[in-house]
Amino acid sequence: MNDHDAIRPELVCPAGTPASLRTAVDAGADAVYCGFQNATNARNFAGLNFTPEEMETSVLYAHEHGAKVLLAANTFPPAGKTGLWKEAVDTAVGFGIDAIIVADIGVANYVKTQYPDQRLHLSVQAGAPSVEAIKYYCEEFGVRRVVLPRILTIPEITVLKKEIPCEIECFIFGNHGLMAEGRCSLTNYVTGLSTNMDGVCSPASHVKYEEDTKRNLTTRLGDFTIDCFSCTQNPGYPTICKGRYLAPHKQEGYYAFEEPISLNLARLLPELVKAGVHAFKIEGRQRSRAYVREVVSSWRKAVDDMMDGQDVELAHLLSLTEGHKQTQGAYENKRWR
Amino acid sequence: MSGAELTIGPILFHWSADKKRDFYFRIADEAPVDTVYIGEVICSKRAPFFEPYYDEVAERLTRAGKKIVFSSLAEIMLPREQKMTKGLCELEEYEVEANDAAALYHLRGKPHRVGQYFNVYNEDTMAHLTSQGAVHFTVPSELPKEALSVLSNKAEELNVGLEVQVYGRTGLALSARCYHARSHNRAQDNCQFVCEEDPDGMELKTLDGKPFLSVNGIQTLSHTCLNLMHEVNEMQGMGITHFRLSPHSHDMVSVARAFRAVLDKDCAADEGVKKLEQAGFKGTFSRGFYHGNPGYAWKTA
DSSP, rough: OSSSSSOOOEEEEOOSSHHHHHHHHHOOOOOEEESSTTTTOOOOOTTTTTHHHHHHHHHHHHHHTOOOOEEESSSOOOOOOHHHHHHHHHHHTTTTSEEEEEEHHHHHHHHHHHHSOOOOOEGGGGOOOOOOEEEEEEHOOOOOOOOOOOOOOOOHHHHHHHSSSEEEEEEEEEOOOOOEEEEOOOHHHHOOHHHHHHOOSSSSGEEEEEEEEOOOOOEEEETEEEEOOOTTTTTOOOGGGEEBBBTTTSOEEEESSSSSSSEEEEEGGGEEEEEEEEEEEOOOTSSOOOHHHHHHHHHHHHHHHHHTTOOOHHEEEEEEEEOOEEHHHHHHHHGGG | OOOEEEEEOOSOOOHHHHHHHHHHHHHHHHHOOOEEEEESSSSSSGGGGGGGGHEEEEEEHTTTTTTTEEOOOSOOOSHHHHHHHHHTTSSSEEEEEEOOOOHHHHHTTTOOOOOOOOOSHHHHHHHHHEEEEETEEHHHHHHOOHHHHHHHHHHHTTOOEEEEEEEEEEEEEEEEEEHHHHHHTTTTTGGGTTGGOOOEEEEEETTSSEEEEEEETTEEEOOOOOOOOOHHHHHHHOOOEEEOOOOOOOOOOHHHHHHHHTTTTSSSSSHHHHHHTTOOOSEEEEEETTTTOOOOOOOOO
């Protein structure tokens, strides 16, 4: 690809810890996204995320190395608790954060009114896949970039880009959630902890693995069985939308929503650039430093090769999913729906 | 406090047009409800079937003294959905309830409602939407009572209606993918409306046979039926003004009468629950979200 008008896409990489952030920056991330150690972000897992002090030094490190830091403040504060989200915004703005990723209208409005010059991104958790929805957030809050839900085909993204007044960021790699982001209460239904309000999805504290005498393994979340595996199968983490269930008209359990599968758009990179996508996002704030290093450096090379008109080494990118099945999801064609 | 209103939420499932018409006629004739939400919320492919009946149904409900509100789709993505939503938002004779930001885009600046599929979790969001013309909010089902209490104070201050679902399966997730079609190995574009076979959703059980979820096209609902009969008086006290019953194929008139009696303090909650048990829902009741417990839970301890 050597189009003169093609945008050079930003590579937006995950960081669950300050060490991962430095690793991602060193491996070539253009921007890193991360959150504070509380319910204000959608990966509120034990042992993950940043204290204010860590955020401050991490922003400095990234800026010294030419990378941006984006704050994920993308959960929905329940009434009476909005202060925690405002504090997260105040703190990050004070550190010179490059953008704040929001989903809640109250939080978006707070940023807009308190910090009108602060760059605002609309999180995938806001679930805005249409021209009208995106324009709504742009016009109301001055959103500069939308992170698209993983439900549109590339031709649909191409049409969309022409009609919206902001940049587009697309997920290209990592965990592939099936439910509309920001509109899923399945975890709360089972555990009493909410994805939207507490920032957790299938929390480890509620996961159980039970092995029987024949070494069959049952995975459970709270009081519900999510899947069963024979001793020869590789058990998956019990995420509700990746489990197997029984339906009245089916003989056996089946993946009612989706099988455990990872998103990998290696083959579609040139088309995404042509569609006008400004930023490629890699999922995985919960992943290890080694994973971040491997994945970020591989995608860095792939994006650079593509933009320089070189062939992209597909085999290597496709091997990054660690033996999991992979998909191009909805991006490939609408039969996915 | 005594002004608590009962509402019938939009029919979430794919019932035949005749079945929907008969349902609304019976609601018009017999149910002690004040407002009825109509319109397809889940799947734009289903919408054309009932369109020829709207005038007839709206007239019958209006003559019975019910207020009618049109609900928008909960997920708007395709051109036909964008067009359908734009048309809906241009209705002048009815109020429209927005369930997606695309509907809000069109409704800004004129009076409208915000539905339970649009994320209004806090007082700041409520205040902003009110400044844009929202006059009534039905909030997401997963909000616990502490948050509802704060929201009802704010609603009172802003002079807007606040509605909470108190009965019926709870919508837990939306997707771009149709799980009804998937279960029959069909693509969504060739679904052949297989969802019509399941008037209250398709049951999903865990592999060890425990009822878990209900599938309704792109929507996943609880298998349990939300039942806040014991809680409605407390919610009235907080200042919540409207109580939503989500339609099912069993006897919704009995359900409405039971809630009306308890809201009017003509009947104790225990007795109200007994009436609900006789209304025909096959399954268990739940009320976990309100109490900050797992949503499926009934016990409040």
